[in-house]
Each structure stands twice: as structure tokens, then as C-alpha cells.
Amino acid sequence: SRSRATSPSDAKLSAVSATSPGAIETPAIVLRTVAYGEADRVVTLLGRTTGRISALAKNARKSQRRFGGGLGLGMTGVATLRMRGGDLQLLEGFEVTHGRLGLAGDLARTAHGAYVLELVEKTSAHDHVETNVYDLLAEMLDRLEVEPPSALRLRVFELALLGALG
DSSP, rough: OOOOOHHHHHHHHBBBOOSSTEEEEEEEEEEEEEETTEEEEEEEETTTTTTEEEEETTTTTTTTTTTTOOSSTTTTEEEEEOSSSEEEEEEEEEEEEEEEEEHHHHHHHHHHHHHHHHHHHHHSSEEEEEOHHHHHHHHHHHHHHHHHHHHHHHHHHHHHHHHHHH
């Protein structure tokens, strides 16, 4: 069954962090990173309470304290975001909760992981919360870490994603 999509404003209000006024924290999966300037990165995240968002991670390529290498593809963690108007938010920190090291050690697993991450990025709407898509992606990445990659598993994921997106 399809879970209820919530509006981004409702989800963002429920995710307000008590530690930093104006900032929110959300469980998130890194979908994509792009180098920006000498030290920054633009990170696309699938947040469980924010949906797909893009955020600027200032000094991400130099700061071990705020990001600590935790912006690799498929990594899951808690993102601290400062919501600014427009499409590009500010990523203040990312605390890794699941590094998905099992994906990095095998080329086929890496390829399958990159495929499902890109598929979710391209099919999910910006700022539209779909917790079922987040859960589906997290489950698929978990499976890829411990089970052999297979074309059948990718087809099952594709069909489940289509069902989750309606």
C-alpha cells in the first residue's frame, strides 16, 4: 500500500532541530555529489522528512569535522540543513549512520548501487516527501551490501519504485 506523502512544510516543521535555530535534521541518503569551486560540493540528498533536495556543503572537501568523508554515494546519515529560499539549501553537517562499505568493494555492487541511486534521483520530485521511496531505497542498498547483485533484483526494485511513486 502507498504511504501518505506529506507536504514539505509539514515535514520540515516536524524535523526542526533544537540545537540550531532555523536548521533541520533529517535521516538522508546521498544520491549524488558534484564538486563546486575549490572546496565546496553540491549534494543531492533523499531526506526521509524533506524528500529530494540539493544542498551546498561549504568546505566539504576540506572539513573532516562536519562531513568526515560522509558524503559518498549511498551513505545514510543524519543531515543538518539550513533551509534557504530557492532550490539550493545549505548542508551544515552530515553524520554517517551507515557507510555502506560493502558496496565499495565490488564493482557489480557499486554499479547496481549507482543505478538505483540515479533512478531515484531522476524519478523523485524535488521537495516532495515520499517516505516509502526512502524506505525502499534504504532496503535495496542494504540488500546490495550483503547479497549478490542481480538483474532480477533491479527489475523488482524498478517495479516497486514505480508503484511507490504512483
